[in-house]
Amino acid sequence: MKTRAAVAFEAKKPLEIVELDLEGPKQGEVLVEIMATGICHTDAYTLDGLDSEGLFPSVLGHEGAGIVREVGAGVTYVKPGDHVIPLYTPECRQCKSCLSGKTNLCTAIRATQGKGLMPDSTSRLSYKGQPIFHYMGCSTFSNFTVLPEIAVAKIRTDAPFKTACYCGCGVTTGVGAVVNTAKVEPGANVVVFGLGGIGLNVIQGAKLVGADKIIGVDLNNDKKEWGEKFGMTDFVNPKEIDGDIVAHLVELTGGGADYTFDCTGNTTVMRQALEACHRGWGVSVVIGVAEAGKEISTRPFQLVTGRVWKGSAFGGARGRTDTPKIVDWYMNGKIQIDPMITHTLTLEEINKGFDLMHAGKSIRSVVVY
Numbered sequence: 583m584k585t586r587a588a589v590a591f592e593a594k595k596p597l598e599i600v601e602l603d604l605e606g607p608k609q610g611e612v613l614v615e616i617m618a619t620g621i622c623h624t625d626a627y628t629l630d631g632l633d634s635e636g637l638f639p640s641v642l643g644h645e646g647a648g649i650v651r652e653v654g655a656g657v658t659y660v661k662p663g664d665h666v667i668p669l670y671t672p673e674c675r676q677c678k679s680c681l682s683g684k685t686n687l688c689t690a691i692r693a694t695q696g697k698g699l700m701p702d703s704t705s706r707l708s709y710k711g712q713p714i715f716h717y718m719g720c721s722t723f724s725n726f727t728v729l730p731e732i733a734v735a736k737i738r739t740d741a742p743f744k745t746a747c748y749c750g751c752g753v754t755t756g757v758g759a760v761v762n763t764a765k766v767e768p769g770a771n772v773v774v775f776g777l778g779g780i781g782l783n784v785i786q787g788a789k790l791v792g793a794d795k796i797i798g799v800d801l802n803n804d805k806k807e808w809g810e811k812f813g814m815t816d817f818v819n820p821k822e823i824d825g826d827i828v829a830h831l832v833e834l835t836g837g838g839a840d841y842t843f844d845c846t847g848n849t850t851v852m853r854q855a856l857e858a859c860h861r862g863w864g865v866s867v868v869i870g871v872a873e874a875g876k877e878i879s880t881r882p883f884q885l886v887t888g889r890v891w892k893g894s895a896f897g898g899a900r901g902r903t904d905t906p907k908i909v910d911w912y913m914n915g916k917i918q919i920d921p922m923i924t925h926t927l928t929l930e931e932i933n934k935g936f937d938l939m940h941a942g943k944s945i946r947s948v949v950v951y
């Protein structure tokens with residue numbers, strides 16, 4: 583079949599809207615009509631050529647929601663008509679990682695996913711006879727896409743696509759990092775670095791679990807009002823304080839934060855986030871994705887004296903099990919999504935979404951097909 587898609591033909595070039603050929607679902611795969619997709623900073627990072635796994639030409643996008651239109655042989659989990667969220671962190675429930683109960687990082691199809699291919703090592707997408715790479719196993723910047731059945735989460739049918747798609751990455755990542763990875767407890771002091779589409783969800787997760795102080799750190803003063811909408815109690819712009827940001831935050835938290843979260847992808851900020859933690863027990867969670875070649879460092883003494891450095895992918899959420907629950911939390915009013923969708927675009931306008939993100943003018947732009 584044909585599908586309209588925004589293709590990343592080359593790094594650092596705008597996406598091009600073209601009609602692609604899409605092969606139908608094979609054994610264990612499903613065809614999904616994507617109804618809406620968010621634009622996450624990770625899409626921009628890959629398009630900018632900063633991802634060591636970045637491949638071109640490819641169809642980016644990993645924050646979608648849609649409807650199953652066709653299923654391949656042997657598919658039992660979903661049927662045509664089901665509403666689903668594509669999962670860049672699938673859940674096979676059979677691999678060593680899934681069975682460990684210790685991680686959400688299913689390994690069943692990770693190797694081919696990282697090569698931009700389906701599990702049988704081929705692509706379903708092509709343009710003028712040449713294969714186009716999939717992206718993060720999702721490629722939601724295509725109106726139709728093919729996914730393994732273990733890489734879709736079935737969600738309730740009354741959730742609007744335009745907001746539910748954000749649970750395919752940003753909402754689940756931010757809220758999940760608080761609830762699943764850090765396990766923030768009521769009364770804790772929390773510092774969130776980077777108040778974008780992820781950081782604001784960390785803030786609302788911290789508020790949800792009853793954190794006490796929730797301090798937001800961002801270079802963009804417009805983010806103060808945004809943070810406050812979701813439960814931030816204090817705002818710090820590192821450019822506007824006297825002296826060192828770490829010392830400032832340690833002072834503000836009465837000795838250091840119980841939990842800090844990096845939602846910037848900047849390795850200098852990651853170090854600051856660790857060092858702003860309380861001696862003896864503070865936990866710092868790296869969520870931001872750093873560009874290829876970057877490394878983090880700190881004095882080992884920071885760890886010897888009890889600070890803990892952790893990372894979180896997709897908020898530690900088990901794809902098929904936890905994503906539908908996050909959608910329920912939204913539908914039941916426990917968490918908010920609507921105010922964060924600042925821009926709704928057509929597929930033809932998708933490059934505007936990247937521009938708005940780079941200019942710090944959007945929280946989430948969503949393309950509605």
Ligand code: NAD
Pocket residue numbers: 622623624627751752755775776777778779780781799800801802805845846847848851868869870871872894895896897939942945
């Ligand atoms: P965004 O562009 O919406 O927000 C980033 C925010 O960080 C902006 O408000 C910006 O002003 C702020 N910022 C940038 N540099 C800063 C600095 N030095 N100090 C303080 N604030 C700074 O991006 P997003 O969609 O929220 O994504 C944030 C990061 O999380 C990206 O690196 C993205 O790739 C990553 N991410 C990771 C996961 C995961 O599973 N680990 C999932 C989604 C996104």
Ligand code: AHE
Pocket residue numbers: 622624625633634635636671687692751871895896
């Ligand atoms: N491919 C990059 C790393 C990119 C990365 O860390 N991705 C996150 C999700 S970001 C979503 O917006 C993730 O889940 N990683 C786990 C995984 O298995 O990819 C690189 O550095 O090579």
Ligand code: ZN
Pocket residue numbers: 622623624625644645751752
């Ligand atoms: Zn993302």
